[in-house]
Amino acid sequence: xxxxxxxxxxxxxxxxxxxxxxxxxxxxxxxxxxxxxxxxxxxxxxxxxxxxxxxxxxxxxxxxxxxxxxxxxxxxxxxxxxxxxxxxxxx
Numbered sequence: 001x002x003x004x005x006x007x008x009x010x011x012x013x014x015x016x017x018x019x020x021x022x023x024x025x026x027x028x029x030x031x032x033x034x035x036x037x038x039x040x041x042x043x044x045x046x047x048x049x050x051x052x053x054x055x056x057x058x059x060x061x062x063x064x065x066x067x068x069x070x071x072x073x074x075x076x077x078x079x080x081x082x083x084x085x086x087x088x089x090x091x
Contacts, residue, residue, distance in 0.1 A: 004022045005022075006018065007021070
């Protein structure tokens with residue numbers, strides 16, 4: 001429960017000044033919700049960037065594997081051509 005202290009001071013001219021001091025529960029206000037929302041947005045952006053980088057690495061690995069396969073196919077064709085040339089010379 002909140003404690004409340006009221007102080008009244010009367011000036012010599014007859015004006016009264018009242019001060020009320022309240023100790024107790026404080027409301028969290030909207031700042032907490034704003035901070036939570038900002039943290040959620042930052043986390044979402046970080047995850048999006050992380051997964052985007054992962055997808056880029058996968059695409060890069062697939063491209064390298066495909067290029068290596070094409071080089072292997074080309075080497076096989078060169079080997080076949082060399083074998084055909086060798087057979088043509090010996091026959």
